[in-house]
Amino acid sequence: MAVQFSEETHKQFEDVLTRYPTKQAAILPTLWLAQTEFGYLSPAVMEHVADLLDLSPAYVHGVATFYTMFYKEPMGKCHVQVCTNLSCTLRGAEKIVHCLEDRLGVKVGQTTGDKIFSLSEVECLGSCGTAPVIQINDDYHENQTPESTLGLIDELARQAESASTSGS
């Protein structure tokens, strides 16, 4: 078997199953577990999930591709998600997107060559009062300006570099 849940994830999966009336109903949390474990949902991962839930691979693929927060490709270590919904755009989100594209050398939807940053535009993050907002992985960063965002990026790049040098 090419792809398989780790023992720990499998235990969580078993626990998820107990919360739903049918296996099919557990598809979203199971995909979430899979993304957490493997970073993204490759065809092989989707087939494994289909196997676990007695569903067809086509069904799992259909569900997984419906949701933008399920990644179908490998993502960078830091996923930078810029809200470009109304409030954030009025407060300069587009400028933030442009300066991020310049700084990272990638377009929205792409990942840097060193696999550290992925850049996305996202819909409302529900924090209009502190617009513009960006979300990096699971953390919100509020009231952003191009300068503050670039500061965050520099800091994350530094951390990533020191992690890779200390790791080598």
Added chain:
Amino acid sequence: MTAVPESAKPTSFLLDGRAVDALPGETILQAARRHGVDIPHLCYKDGLRPDGNCRACVVEVKGERPLAPSCCRIPQEGMEVATTSERARHSQKMVLELLLSDVVETTYTLGSELETWARALEIDTPRFAPRRQPEPDASHPAIAVNLDACIQCTRCQRACREEQVNDVIGYALRGSQAKIIFDVDDPMGSSSCVGCGECVQACPTGALMPAKEAGLIEPDKTVDSVCPYCGVGCLLTYHVKDNTILQVTGRDGPSNHGRLCVKGRYGFDYITHPHRLTRPLIRKSGIPKSTEITIDPADPSDVFREASWEEALDFAAGGLKKIRDEKGGQALAGFGSAKGSNEEAYLFQKLVRTGFGTNNVDHCTRLCHASSVVALLEGIGSGAVSNQVADVAEAECIIVIGSNASENHPVAATFMKNAAKAGKTLVVMDPRRTELARHASYYLQFKPDTDVALLNAMMHTIIEEGLVHQEFIEQRTAGFDLIKQNVAGFSPEEMEPVCGIAAETIREVARRYATASGSMIFWGMGVSQHIHGTDNARCLIALALMTGQIGRPGTGLHPLRGQNNVQGASDAGLIPMMFPEYQRVDNEEVRQRFEALWGVSLDPQAGLTVVEIMDAILDDRLHGMYIMGENPAMSDPNLHHARQALAKLDHLVVQDLFLTETAAFADVILPASALPEKTGTFTNTDRRVQLARKALDPPGQARQDLDIIQEMARRLGLDWQYHDTAAVYEEMRQAISALGGISWSRLESQDSVTYPCWTEDDPGRPVVFQKDFPTSDGIARFVPARLIHADELPDAEFPFVLITGRQLEHWHTGAMTRRASVLNAIEPQPVINVHPEDLTALDGAEGDLLTIASRRGEITAYARVDAGLQRNEIFIPFCYQEAAANLLTNEALDPYGKIPEFKYCAVRVSVNRTAEA
């Protein structure tokens, strides 16, 4: 008078100002169509669940603000519906224009529903921007995928997921990017697609089409006929141009409701394969018959010379006549075929019985369900099925044992899967886990050879827990005490280590079977092809009898017939111990009746069976044979033995489409006709007599089988004058009382009628044995079975168990399907299925050449991993002549049915390091 329930009453409503009615359950769209009003629609198709996604069918309902999709709206009493009001029309046209802008202008099919509706509603070039189009996908040999013509109506997905339950097609992404996918967006050809083509039949725009642009050619004619492959008996339509089949579509037959499988839909060009015999051939003098088959079917001129029909027929019949006159009729035998029509089977057995003067006539049912038929005749007096496949919709519990229905009876399997999806309990019992198991509530992977242990343990439970149907047992059966005593020693706990199934599981399944409101049992060759095949079937019969699960809709016993006309060929008397309709040849009264019908005296001795005939040849008791459409040089067990016998014959006449392995031993070969080239009746597994109509002329000098049999008969001194197929059928109807109400003209108008059917206005009996059984006293009999082991058990030298069988794409010995381009492209090479851990233990990998040897022979085939097998079990399809599985199989026979043990023999397996892959 009983009141009609409210829900069953028609509804009156106003359709475009006209008062009309809707039948219960009918939608606005369906009711309107019945009243001559066609509402535009694309995502709706008869037979598929209405989805209401395209909105082309919206109508205005008075008093309602939004428009209603007429494909999924049931009219209410008094509702006023406008289908062409300005609002409705505007919306319908907008939908069509938007959809039209989604597709390219290229036409992929003559029958595009989108184009038809766009024309009907006068829609010009759409005003909207086109969308980004996916690339074409030509990866599948039979199906062209052009998603630039796709309107995402999901008819293909519903056909694949809900109708055929293959679950390959999905709907991915969303919004303007939404698209149809196969598995996880694989190319169709490398996905798990089984090629049934239901999606193609469902597609309204040509985005999914038969390959080679067959959908763009206008046919000269369409001919309604029957599928030439398995026993399910799907009705279909051939689309013909210039004497060639362009494509095949499923018809709404009672057994298939429009569905087909890959063989029926795409396996038809064997008819025009260059190997097709088009002139009679006579063996050149002095060419010996060797058991090594080396003849090239494309050019047999080293061994055979072409001959005129006159010469070939004189020679063919002359050789048989000489043996008959010199050595007696018992020195001759005939093999008819379950692939031919009822009329051919009937005339063939009549020729052997009246022309040869012997009952030595048999056919391949001997190799598939002979044991089942013996057990059924002995237990309930009839070898045919008690209930039809369609009855799964009425059943509550469905047991499928020893049957890989998804591959061998694919369309029947779809109805079983539909039933499972509808919440019925599907129990699959098989030593090899097959596709159907995925849909089952219970899958019991018992050890090969232990059917009786498992089934007796179920009966033990049913008796012990008081779940028997006492009244049924008392009133309609005899011998229950024998069973009761017999299964006393078969408790599930004792049988658990024998059959490998947990006692509690056996008990659960037994309870479910016994207590369900209706329980059906389907079985296949996994039950019958054992030396205890008859015992296996006896257990299934006993299960049904003790629980009263027979004689009602949704119950009963159904041995799934393998070939398109096994049932009919048996009914017609291609059986050595029985005349037509299972009348025993050794019964004086019966014999007199047939002597009167046929005007000759008949042999009172039962004839020899398939394997016994081979033995008789080697014993110098049998010298001449006439083989029509059978291939014993591939299908018999222990082929060396069978081939030696065939080589030893003084005179062998073979009538076939191709130079088969059997024809290689012939003295004369008569080129015959394929099913689409003939008219005749075929009886499917459900006892449905169905009419096939001639769609093509046979190629070259090939002739109708019925004509050839008659020419042979005349040369053997019989004065036969049948002017057409109908004349043969009508004579056969005199011999088979159950066909009494099924006249030829009735078949011509109705296509399919179920027997028994006694009068012209009798609709036929889908469910039999409702009041009594066709035994002498109307009562069924229990016959107990003890545990017997296979004839050849694995040992240190031959540690693996070999199971043989078929693949989805290849049928029987492969004579037809390996010459069908699509089928052969999908499964081109001989394979051996091995458990992954066994393969690792052998130090082999998928795709390696493996050598498989038994005490009787040795073959080489490519390894395929099959996690559905148990350890030390292998599976080999028997259709590959270059790796003929039957060189390995054991010819040991079931003592009652005389069926060989194809499903169990001992072999050893090793990786072949010498041969080049």
